[in-house]
Amino acid sequence: MNEASVRELACEARLNLQRLPDYMDSISDRLQSFEADASHHGQRIDFRFAFGGASIDMQRLVMRANAADRDGLARIKDLLATAVQVYARDENPEIVWTGDLSGETSLAQFREMVVTDIRDLTPHMRRIRLAGENLSRFAKFGGMHIRMLFPTREVPDPLWPVLGGNGLPVWPADDRRPVARVYTIRALDMEKGIIDVDFLVHSGESVGSAWAMQADLGMKVGIMGPVGRPVRQAExxxxxxxxxxxxxxxxxxxxxxxxxxxxxxxxxxxxxxxxxxxxxxxxxxxxx
Ligand SMILES: Cc1cc2nc3c(=O)[nH]c(=O)nc-3n(C[C@H](O)[C@H](O)[C@H](O)COP(=O)(O)OP(=O)(O)OC[C@H]3O[C@@H](n4cnc5c(N)ncnc54)[C@H](O)[C@@H]3O)c2cc1C
Structure with missing residues (x-):
């Protein structure tokens, strides 16, 4: 094995935020809800996830991420950037990552999938099997859902999102933007490269239901994920x-x-x- 393949991946982003300490409790709570352990070191908070680490330094206004693989690093960048965007929205944060994966435009959490099977489980529940490549990340991070990106009558041929310099998805203009809805990964077989999704179907204009009702073998759909927090362990x-x-x-x-x-x-x-x-x-x- 060559040395580069086992090197930990790392990146950092400088933040242009005046009031970072005001948001830190909320950012920290959000990151911990994704099962990160937090530890305080003066003005810096370190977060340890199962798949890598992060730190936010309030004095130097910098956040760092590290992970053993690309999926882990992309996930931590996404969690950090989303948390900052959510809580520091008023300051219009500018996040520019440098280091590993910077300059990449392919979105780690996105896959284009193809419909390979359609089966009605009940009068209103339709199981659709989707095939795609390299689905291992959908079994990681504890999230059991996906964001499905549908074509619609208005946008029959959508463009898929790409990765922005801030670590978050960049969406196409409205006239090519797919419509997103959250669905559960009912079953995942990484070896075969398939995901099953059960759709509640009914008449009417609902995007997800309408797509599932007229789904046909070979049709393409986008998915992003996994989405959601790990299920808390309990007896x-x-x-x-x-x-x-x-x-x-x-x-x-x-x-x-x-x-x-x-x-x-x-x-x-x-x-x-x-x-x-x-x-x-x-x-x-x-x-x-
Ligand atoms: C974490 C998470 C996981 C989910 N997993 C699944 C899943 O695995 N499968 C699933 O089916 N949904 C799932 N949902 C729900 C799904 O995301 C929503 O129902 C979504 O709004 C469906 O999109 P839509 O465009 O079909 O409906 P929308 O147009 O957004 O309509 C909103 C809701 O109204 C219902 N509705 C609208 N018109 C009718 C009608 N005529 N009769 C009956 N109901 C009607 C729709 O089914 C939908 O539930 C999940 C939601 C979350 C948050």
Missing amino acids: WYVLGADETGLPALARLLETLPAETKGVAFVEIADNKERQEIANATGIELHWL
Whole structure:
């Protein structure tokens, strides 16, 4: 193995923020909600994620990220830049990363996927299988959802987002911009390069539902992710979902440790919407 391939990747960004200390508690809380351990060292806070590290130095107005691989570094850059954008919005922050991955324009969290299978599970739940390349990142970071980027009647041929110098997505102009909706990764097979998504479908103009209803083999769609925070570990859960939350709830019942206990409630339109779920836990499932 050559030495460069095991070198840790690192980058940093200078911040033009006057009031960084005012936002630090909120930024720190947000980063810790993605399962980072925070430690204070004078004016600097270090964050340790399972997939790398970050630090924000309030005195020097600089943030740094490091990780063993590109996915990890891109994820930490995205988490840091998003947190700064969210909480320091009033100061119109300018973030320019230097170091590893700077100058890249391909968005690590984006994949173009192709529809390879369509199956109706119930009258209103349609499972669509999507195939794509290099899906390993969708099993990382603890997020179980994706942002799906749909073509619409108004924008039938969208352009996909690219990576900006600030570590965040840059979107095309409105006349080529896809419409985004959040969906759950119901199942992921990295070896085969497939993701299953269960869509609640109904008549009407809803973008996600309309796309799923007219989906056909070979159609292309964009996905970004994974999205969402890791599920907190517990011995006893109370879970509740309507039909749009059922894919996430079902995945949890199939993947939480066998000794997990609790109750789960799923609200469905009628009995025809019940699904077979391979509940591997001790959580009792109730259909309402
Ligand atoms: C973390 C997360 C995970 C999610 N995972 C899933 C998932 O795996 N599968 C899933 O289906 N949804 C999921 N959802 C919900 C989904 O993102 C929203 O329902 C989204 O609004 C659907 O987009 P849309 O364009 O179809 O509906 P919108 O146009 O945004 O409509 C909003 C809501 O109204 C409902 N609605 C509109 N018209 C009708 C109608 N005539 N009859 C019945 N309902 C109607 C839509 O289904 C939708 O729930 C998830 C949401 C979140 C936040």
